[in-house]
Amino acid sequence: MTLNEMGAAAQKAYRYLSNLGQTHKNGALCAVAGALTAHTASILEANTADIKNACEKGMKDSLVDRLRLTPQRIEAMAEGLRQIVELADPVGEIVESSLRPNGLEICKKRVPLGVIGIIYESRPNVTADAFGLCFKTGNAVILKGGSDAICSNTAIVQVIRSALAGYAGQNGLDPALLSDSISLIEDTSRETTKTFMRLNTYVDVLIPRGGAGLIRTVVENSTIPVIETGTGNCHVYVDEFANIDMAVKIIENAKTQRTGVCNACESLVIHRNILKEALPPICTMLKGHNVQIRGDKEALSVVPDLAPATEEDFGTEYLDLILSVKTVGSLDEAIEHINTFSTGHSETIVTQNYDHARRFLNEIDSAAVYVNASTRFTDGFEFGFGAEIGISTQKLHARGPMGLKELTTTKYVIYGNGQIRQ
Amino acid sequence: MTLNEMGAAAQKAYRYLSNLGQTHKNGALCAVAGALTAHTASILEANTADIKNACEKGMKDSLVDRLRLTPQRIEAMAEGLRQIVELADPVGEIVESSLRPNGLEICKKRVPLGVIGIIYESRPNVTADAFGLCFKTGNAVILKGGSDAICSNTAIVQVIRSALAGYAGQNGLDPALLSDSISLIEDTSRETTKTFMRLNTYVDVLIPRGGAGLIRTVVENSTIPVIETGTGNCHVYVDEFANIDMAVKIIENAKTQRTGVCNACESLVIHRNILKEALPPICTMLKGHNVQIRGDKEALSVVPDLAPATEEDFGTEYLDLILSVKTVGSLDEAIEHINTFSTGHSETIVTQNYDHARRFLNEIDSAAVYVNASTRFTDGFEFGFGAEIGISTQKLHARGPMGLKELTTTKYVIYGNGQIRQ
Structure with a gap:
């Protein structure tokens, strides 16, 4: 035939x-x-x-x-x-x-x-x-x-x-x-x-x-x-006004619950003002799951035993127990970084600040944008559709x-x- | 730049x-x-x-x-x-x-x-x-x-x-x-x-x-x-149960009101049982508008001075004062013919029969399917959108x-x- x-x-x-x-x-x-x-x-x-x-x-x-x-x-x-x-x-x-x-x-x-x-x-x-x-x-x-x-x-x-x-x-x-x-x-x-x-x-x-x-x-x-369908270089952004316990739990879930899937987190973006307080417990948790962490200079200055991250890391969907860390000085910088490197799949902000939550939802250009929840929810069953043929990362x-x-x-x-x- | x-x-x-x-x-x-x-x-x-x-x-x-x-x-x-x-x-x-x-x-x-x-x-x-x-x-x-x-x-x-x-x-x-x-x-x-x-x-x-x-x-x-966007090989199907006066007016409008547009009619499909009664007044009206009519054998047997239609005619978007005529023996044949040659833009059935109208609407695979109306209405302004960037003939x-x-x-x-x- x-x-x-x-x-x-x-x-x-x-x-x-x-x-x-x-x-x-x-x-x-x-x-x-x-x-x-x-x-x-x-x-x-x-x-x-x-x-x-x-x-x-x-x-x-x-x-x-x-x-x-x-x-x-x-x-x-x-x-x-x-x-x-x-x-x-x-x-x-x-x-x-x-x-x-x-x-x-x-x-x-x-x-x-x-x-x-x-x-x-x-x-x-x-x-x-x-x-x-x-x-x-x-x-x-x-x-x-x-x-x-x-x-x-x-x-x-x-x-x-x-x-x-x-x-x-x-x-x-x-x-x-x-x-x-x-x-x-x-x-x-x-x-x-x-x-x-x-x-x-x-x-x-x-x-x-x-x-x-x-x-x-x-x-x-x-x-x-x-x-x-499918490719997901997903980000968790820990805002300066994040609840740190919540951030640790969300990153744990998004990075380690299943690593080979498109809605898993591949990169952590973190605000400079919360870096010293938040990064150590995040890294301790991740190391407990055998995650290799690749940080930028500022991250390394706080947790010195991290591997150094290159520009290429920020554009990589690892689908593995690896996470890149990028430090930013403002919400604007976080949004700019994510919109540059993301594949437009799923991104989440952890914050208690109303305006930051709203701006993140409006300005991040991805299929699914979250406040205070794991990126792992981007899924037809979790969304209540009862089925899924795939996850579209295009707009049409x-x-x-x-x-x-x-x-x-x-x-x-x-x-x-x-x-x-x- | x-x-x-x-x-x-x-x-x-x-x-x-x-x-x-x-x-x-x-x-x-x-x-x-x-x-x-x-x-x-x-x-x-x-x-x-x-x-x-x-x-x-x-x-x-x-x-x-x-x-x-x-x-x-x-x-x-x-x-x-x-x-x-x-x-x-x-x-x-x-x-x-x-x-x-x-x-x-x-x-x-x-x-x-x-x-x-x-x-x-x-x-x-x-x-x-x-x-x-x-x-x-x-x-x-x-x-x-x-x-x-x-x-x-x-x-x-x-x-x-x-x-x-x-x-x-x-x-x-x-x-x-x-x-x-x-x-x-x-x-x-x-x-x-x-x-x-x-x-x-x-x-x-x-x-x-x-x-x-x-x-x-x-x-x-x-x-x-x-x-x-755009290409329209649009059909008017005159069913055996058509109101002939209405058919004449709809064909006149769909073919001659503006010829160079994608929602203009390019082909007339007509049921054998109404051919002798309906085709002569349709042709008289079209000739009054200087439309060249290209008919199949059966159409020529009823109105002998038509030009003969080839298979190629049925697949042609003339955008001109030309119309092809195809005679069919059943609604099934009409649907099959239209789904084969249409570009999936706009098609209309002229009929007073409820079941035929319903089947045509369900089984014709085009962007706009009409009962008893001109194909010329397929237009963002006519549909009430107030604007139009084009007419999509794809499904996505x-x-x-x-x-x-x-x-x-x-x-x-x-x-x-x-x-x-x-």
Whole structure:
């Protein structure tokens, strides 16, 4: 099957799906969840082949672990789909409406985006998860996973497609159209991926999920509209009017609760007037978590055994037990520093000062800005969306955690009785 | 000034502007409107140079007319800015909010997009218009106009920048930051334009305004997120249950009221069962407007003196007094034909049948879908937005006419009192 054929089939599937209604969409998702559990053995067999290849190639243990499926992880994939079933379907909502003086009734209606392309790396659970979110919102999805997970992804997509066809057959729906709502690009070569990124005729939006390198490649090469996700060089700013105990707890949580995630803190910005009092207890806490601290000159003058920070440190998303420290002389300087080095993901100020809190919220140019809370809350589940397809760090269409609503667009539906323009 | 310097200056200007408040933004817009009128003579002088160059190059009269400014047209530009002043500022609106179980208050707040790049062709009035809409919503704008209008655009931007600096000086604001909210790329070479389209570090969104060729170039070359605007291969479908008088009036309006615009009708789709009765009066009316009609075989069998339509005709946006006619045997066939050939702009069904109207609205995949009204209403002013920066034919971020709201994004503002993630 060529990419064009796959795209055309996905377009047809999306048109079919977009008018299917919640009952069938949820019924089919439940059928897929059941099928994933039922086919645990065959999925694990495929996954074993991926793991074997990965080990032979000498893949790092932490990456092999991401790749590995277990009966529990497959059950979690199924359970994830059942949770998506429980969520409200945003499709069909009238977002705005107006009655014009000439009698036209104009309604802005929420509809599926269409065909969504997702390019992702080695976690095979993304396959079921991304499908579930797209299907729930009436979108067809074309997946391009990493070559490391190709056997697992192929097996999972086969199970999903045949469960969809089975549900369709039992419920008077079209099996081919329903199963074409998910497809996997099995050729993981760079050339095919580049062609995929230019399939504007059939694909409405491309969402890369993975590391900074993957995202950069997609942004540079795609002619399809892209939603950039993920990279997070997140800052905690300890203001001169901070509650120091609170600052210690927030930094501990933001830096150490989980280090490899995009909403973890990578840099501490601290006001000169609180430096002597606040930095020692912060460093003591961090050292207890084995965090390497890289400070600027002023930080080193207070806690001399820190490693020195370079300019490059301030622009680095470590995703590791490392933290940079920057000392500032004013809120203005803090805002300027953060807006310069941040990736626009999540930043927090710790302060008891009303005006400083307000200025930070207004002037920091990031998807999520906090007062007195951990950056780790930037997450679709923590925000109460019940799901998440990724965290957008761009400004177009979606910004911050993306739930079901962000997988929809709108169209204008206009009711007339013969109106013509004057 | 390099593009990077221009981008950095625009970023600073946007940060300044985004917290400026309505009073100053509106005050500055009024000052600019006044300055445009006051500097009519110098703008006309620059425009005369453009017109002279264009005539020497042998530019078509209709294009020369688009390029030409008059005292009236300059006054209309100023008046356009004053109208923008009267509109409500969408910035600062809390779009959604929630109180989470852990006490976090999460607000989704409307904020400016940032730095907007606009690439456009020969109409110099776009310069003031685009500036006004961007400035009103707290965005900085970098303009790249056509080489034909370079003298006019340079003169207009100079007037705007010095009016902004003047307003700033009189009102305790920063003159440099305020005037950097608009800049013009004076080097109109392809190389510079390509570099501009990859200025992701500083530009948040790129909006091309112009013909299909310009838009394709931007989509293919930009790494900045793009909002595609404009191309409209719009259809009128005359259903078997149409009121024929209404159909004639709607087609007359959609095809002939203005032909060179994106929401004009380019193709008539007509049901076989109404063909003999409806096509002759439709053709008589169209011939009265000198419209060339290109029909399929069935249409020609009813009105033999039509020109024959090829497959290519159905995919063509004529922007001229030409109309293609396609005969279909069912609503399904009509929907399939339109979804295949349409550019996703505007389509209308003429029918008295409730189910057909509903199915057309649901199943046609375009930005604006109508029942019993002319496609010519797809327009920011007709929709009641009071302004329009373009009409989006893509699904991401904005779809259909874009007003002030579409020039904003949102950010999450989160109020806590020490929350950490469990």
